[in-house]
Amino acid sequence: MRDLIMLAVFSLLIWKTMKEPIWGVLGWVWMGVMNPHRLAYGWAHDAPWSMVIAVALFASIFIHRDKLTKFPVNGVTVLLLIWILWIGVSPMVNSFYPDREFASWSRAFKVLLMVLVSMLVVQRRRDLDWLALVLVVSIGYYGIKGGLFTILTGGSARVWGPEGSFIEDNNSLALATIMTVPLIRYLQLQATKKWQRYAAIGAMLLCMASAVGSQSRGAFLAIVAMSFFMWLKSRNKLPLALVVLVALPLMFVFMPESWTDRMETIKTYDQDGSAMGRINAWHTAWRLALDMFPLGGGFTVAGPAAFAKYAPDPTIPLTAHSIYFQALGEHGFLGLFVFVGIFWLTWRRAALLMRATKNLPELQWARDLAAMCQVGLIGYATGGAFLSLVYFDMPYYLVLIVVALDRLVAREMETRTRAAIAAGIRPADVHSPYWGGAS
Structure with a gap:
């Protein structure tokens, strides 16, 4: 029955894609994340759904090529292009297991390539809202289910993600769930009905409960960092502060002793074998x-050959368990610089965007979305310090979202400036010009 439902939904999706590439x-995104x-x-279960939707997307892009937007050329996209090229260099030159490189490279390459392709398609507020909603549904499904599971079991069992995905293990799912909470907050801020706002609060709390129930120490640190920055970046800070200050301590109090013992190993990491x-x-x-x-x-540095040559203790070859050391080990110092630079420039672009829309009520939604993307990146930067998720789709x-939003706001500000000039008003008297640099 589930197979038939999947086929029906997917067939509808292909039909919609041929009519409009955004689908x-x-x-x-739905297939890759959820x-x-x-x-x-x-x-x-094992059908090549992603390949089929990718082919349909490229066909639709060709059919509707006159409706696409120009590819944005800025620091973020340039670094993304360099990153795509660079991740293929180390595997060809220095791999310890050359025959095993292609599968990992292919998986990472497809994620990054489709992000760049999507920049040609995502160009309206509707597109951004739909994209945020799909991400929320895709991860929120596991977060809400995991939160209920954590409550019903008293946190005695860990929450796991879908097999064969980036978020299969409990730690990765917890980080993905944490990164989804700010997007739920964005949708809540845009909601027009009271029940929608309350549903969003419930979803955020259950997602955080799911992350806590993962018993991931990295997720615990990410929750703390994300909660603080979400409060800092949000409008209506008082209600959010009350929810966080009441809900989070209650979650921690009702967790079992095994969870408390595991979190306390953060202070005594030198006595923990995993750490x-x-x-x-x-x-x-x-x-x-x-x-x-x-x-x-x-991509294959987490193996006996590399550890035998470079590890202080070659008997415990593990993956890097850190996005920073994973990027460093797999792609060197230049790779790490490019990888971090992508997200740093994205953060800066979001900050410029927020500054430009600060006093524009009609673009408050854009400011909210930029702020929540920053919060999501904080969650990734914090929790990712303890996980090997360099190629995870979500960040x-x-x-x-930020690149597309930057371009949309720049276009809106340009329209406002032209209208002001046509009306005989100096642009400086309307609002400061937006220097987002979108193309």
Whole structure:
């Protein structure tokens, strides 16, 4: 039955994609982030849904090419292009296991390529709202279900994601859930009905409960950082502060002793085998990057060969468990610089956007969305410090949203300036010009 439902929904999605490319983008995001086919039990479970929707999207782009927007050329997109090229260099030059590189490279390449392709399609507020909604539904499904599971089990069991996805393990799902909370907050701020706002509050609380129930120490730190920045960046700070100050302590109080014991190992990391294994992997990535400067060792550095040569303790070869050391070990110092630069410039672009729309009520929604994207990136930067999720889709979709939003606001500000000039008013007397630099 689930297979047939999947086929029916997907067929509708393909039909809509051929009429309008944005549906192909939304379908790709849905398939890549939620992995709904993993909820089926028959033939649909392993069918090549993503490939089919990608082909349909490219066909639709060709058919409707006259309706596409120009590709935005700015610091963020330039670094994204460099990143796509650079992740193919280390695997070809320094790989310890050349025959194993292609699968990992292909997976990362497809995520990044589709983000760039989506920049040609996403161009209206409607597109951005739909994209935010798809991301919320895709991760929120697991977050809400996981939150209910955590409450019903008293937090005694961990919450896991869909198999074969970036968010399969409990730690990765927790981080994805945390990054989704700011987007739910954005949708709540735009909601016009009271029940929608209350539903959003419930979804945010359940998603945070799910992240807490993952028993991930990185997620715990990410929740704290994300909650503070979400309060800092939000309008209507008092109601949000009351919810956070009441709900989060209650979550922590009702968690079992096993959760408390695990969180306390943050202070005594030197006595925890898992933490020391990660530190061993970080040392390995650092030594390898120094030796292979400016390249890294490719996608397969988390194996016995690299650890035998570079690790302080070669008997515990682990993945980097850190987006920073993963990027460093796999793609060297230049790769790390480009990777961090993408998100740093995205943050700066969002900040400029917020400044430009500060006193424009009609663009308050854009300011809200930019702010919540910043909060999501804070969650990724904090929780990602303890997870190997360099190629996880979600943060790159936040980059996509900010770049598209930047272009949309720049277009709106240009229209306002032209209207002011036509009316004989100096642009400076209307509002400060927007220097977002969108193309």
